[in-house]
Amino acid sequence: MSKASLVHYATVTRDIDAPIGEVWGLVAGFGAEKAWYPGAKSVSLEGFGLGSIRTFDYIYPAGKNRGQEYTFSEELTECDAANHSMTFRVRRPDYPDMIAYGTTVLDRLGPDKTRFRWIAEGSPLPDEYLAVLREDLHERFDGLIVAIANQLA
Numbered sequence: 001m002s003k004a005s006l007v008h009y010a011t012v013t014r015d016i017d018a019p020i021g022e023v024w025g026l027v028a029g030f031g032a033e034k035a036w037y038p039g040a041k042s043v044s045l046e047g048f049g050l051g052s053i054r055t056f057d058y059i060y061p062a063g064k065n066r067g068q069e070y071t072f073s074e075e076l077t078e079c080d081a082a083n084h085s086m087t088f089r090v091r092r093p094d095y096p097d098m099i100a101y102g103t104t105v106l107d108r109l110g111p112d113k114t115r116f117r118w119i120a121e122g123s124p125l126p127d128e129y130l131a132v133l134r135e136d137l138h139e140r141f142d143g144l145i146v147a148i149a150n151q152l153a
Helices: 020-027 127-152
Strands: 007-016 040-046 053-059 069-080 085-091 100-110 113-122
Touching: 007 127, 020 100, 020 113, 020 127, 069 100, 113 127
Parallel strands: none
Antiparallel strands: 007 113, 040 053, 053 069, 069 085, 085 100, 100 113
């Protein structure tokens, strides 16, 4: 599936009161998310750099799925340190046929202010699945950005 045929799933944008380098220092630690990722019971990493795969043992910490557990993995497919962005292919057991990508992008708004965008896109899904996925992603991405901001406060 080409990138051009991907469907937009969700984008969550938040501003963080921290320098972009500090935010990037947390986000770019591919495989070291347990320190700031709510619900990550464990995170393991196979490989290094592009093509490496991080695997999460995850439990929903809040929301309607609170307490539900599953394992998912993400493969690092792009990293642009100069522009503070990275993309990873997501493999979720609850959507086994889905081809999906997550992208984090940071923009410098000032010396101590960073805009954080978390974007998800992937293969077309039936409307009922897409609605559930969008709700999950909005809640999760928002919580993750807040967790990163809290870590840097």
